[in-house]
Amino acid sequence: MATTNNIHSISVEASTSQLATVRDFVAEHAESLGLSEKEIGNIRLAVDEAYTNIIKHAYKNIPSKPVKIELGSDSSQLWISIKDEGESFDPASYSEPDLKQRIKNKQRGGMGVYLIRKLMDNVDYNRIGKTNEIRMVKHL
């Protein structure tokens, strides 16, 4: 069985001002695993979308709320876990966005979850006690 190594974590407050820091954190570690530039770009975007959703939806733009990002790898996969203590997200409520309809209705959100699922190989949502976790996996 493969053992997880190289676990790295960063704790930030739920603020869009931290987006670049979070993206750079995951990109730096993804790079050290020898992933391609395209794959690193996909991971940066998936993490950006997940963190943005936490800021906007779990915490409803209330700053100073905690978000913890953890990243680890073994020989077969890179995993990223993002935890918050805000409102939970029900993945069953999600449907694929109809861009044409959204433009017509001037709705601009709702694309993040779709992108995350497209960009990563596996995505799970869990709630343990008061903590929500999104766990994203990229196969190596």
Next chain:
Amino acid sequence: MKNFGISIREVDNIRVLDISGELDAHTASQLENSLKSLIDHNHICIIVNCKGLDYIASAGLGVFMAYIEDVRGMGGDIKLTNMNERVYNVFDLLGFPTLYDIHDDESEALTGFDK
């Protein structure tokens, strides 16, 4: 302040926004303010030149989604040009190329407007 820049120039009565850096949920309001200001002043023929844009998240795409109907309804358009491959891929994943006028080069977009 985050790494995002925006400047506006005029070419043949068309407003061209040059955007650069990283467009995400933090910087999207800068693009939104610029677009809104142009539309408020009835400048509805707009090109967004993405040559210097290194990164875009869905919050950035959301800005284009919010204004395209209004602008087209007024007889104008927002055309997008000069995206690098990574940025284009994000637009493509979300199906933008079928609904937005996206060009490799700004000059193509300029000729696309009825003058």
